[in-house]
Amino acid sequence: MSTTSNYLPVRAQWLASGTEAALEPEMPIIDAHHHFYERTGWTYLLDDYLEDAGSGHNITASVYMQALTRYRKDGPEPMRPVGEIEYVTGTTAALQKGTPQVAKGIVGYADLRRGAAIRDVLEAELAAGDGRLRGVRHLVTWDADPTLVNPLSAAPRGLLLDPTYRAGVAQLGSLGLSYDAWLFFPQLPELFDLAKAYPDTPFIVNHCGGVVRIASYADQRKDVFDTWSRSMRELAQLPNVFVKVGGLGMRINGFEFEKGERPPASTELAEAWKPWMHTCIDAFGADRCMFESNFPVDKGSYPFSNGWNAFKRLTVQASEHEREGLFRGTVAKVYRLA
Template structure:
């Protein structure tokens, strides 16, 4: 990969194929709560690529598409250019074949929330472009004193979640019934708590288990990271408008080093590594406020799609049928207002 993708782990098809597992419980209905399409120098992952992963045997019935800087408008006002991504995804996924998953049944786009109240025009343009599928906004807020952690494409200034202009933009989401997806690093969780408490009418979804970081300045602080993260996630769970996505732990910043093995990790190995983090989230938030996500293609640098969902199934093998239905399908369906028949 080149400089624009160096913050991500490289996807190695032959390595992934060397240990791809058949799907466990292939009948279990799934809504993939978080995936992307990428079209970047050195890395393309669009609908056909995602569909290939979906055909690994799991019963993925629908998905939620998450903004990824893809197919912005090439002309027009800068603030409206991200609407091009919603336009592209809406058209690309408009006609699923009979029996195929409804990809991007819900769409989350980008709008610069630092515009404050004036961001409403951008939000309304997204809603129109989404043809009934636009559900909310993600404006990344990742910042850390260790600048090596943040992707240069999406790095944010310090304290953005506390910025009054940004907060004015967030408040516009509530007026239009839109949700807010939060991607940040775990030391920023108290700032998100403050934002969520100030906006109880807005549905907030914490991405990727709350921004687990175990490299850089945190590489020798494993116990301290878990203690601080778990404390702040439990505090967030006190707020009923906050939900959490379980996944996204195959990234470079997570420090699990799955990519360093001669073969991809098995679902058993993934489940064991993820267990403390994901079970803490489920215990704190409850199954009806947690949802599983693939975070593909980002996590594809660490394991095959099938192994990831197998790991989620292993992790929840002792849960009740109702809890499992919420984690794999129901919570995402409710939070993103998807077709309940999915």
């Protein structure tokens, strides 16, 4: 794996050196996107998330996002991701009557490249989800610069346009499931084409639309922003497309927060993120945008509390209705969490 595609390391002492108290600690928040990780040298499971979620902000519920965790170790290969749904459902079951309701909604993985044959896997995941499975994410990141692509999420070029893949996507709507999209910003026009073809299926763009500002894009920052902005505004024309506003603490985003002697303050985060996040909110509206922690992935760049403080700072001029949508209303609507 190339250094550019590695995850940023989580450094507990560094994070603790600049962790802020929560602003507006009573504001109810539904975290639209987080993971459990169980990988070599990196474990982040329920207790770890509860520690972060309990750091001062009022996290009332969350949406769990697939992360290759606890797959079945045997049985048919396409069915092995059902194990992640079984694990998450089981480990968070006792929390569903309290606060926070971790994994109140669950997004799983299924290999949509199998086309219509993926339906049996989707039905098995629905059964395993005990009423909480809300959608599927199939990672489709591709770029002409191979150093950008994490082998765990690499996909062939043009996958979103492939007829067999689309036959897999077509199964989601009839089962009441949404599609979470993780891709790089040059692929957004392909996502537009896919989402337009399935207007009854909700499409949720992850992490502000795949901002990439390193490697071959490092010296093209104005062009990156302009191209990304045009594509996001085009996507906003489709009423079935929504955006997760967050996920800008990854190495590929090129903000380099991890290089400071101390973690970035929420004021610094808000200033750096403002052009990107305000563009998303301006284009889609607060009723189609939702804030996400993207933990533990973004934990390499800043503490959980600072990230949510930055979101609060970015919306200080927004109306009460807009903030309600961004912090809890949109995610509850899209993932049917009521």
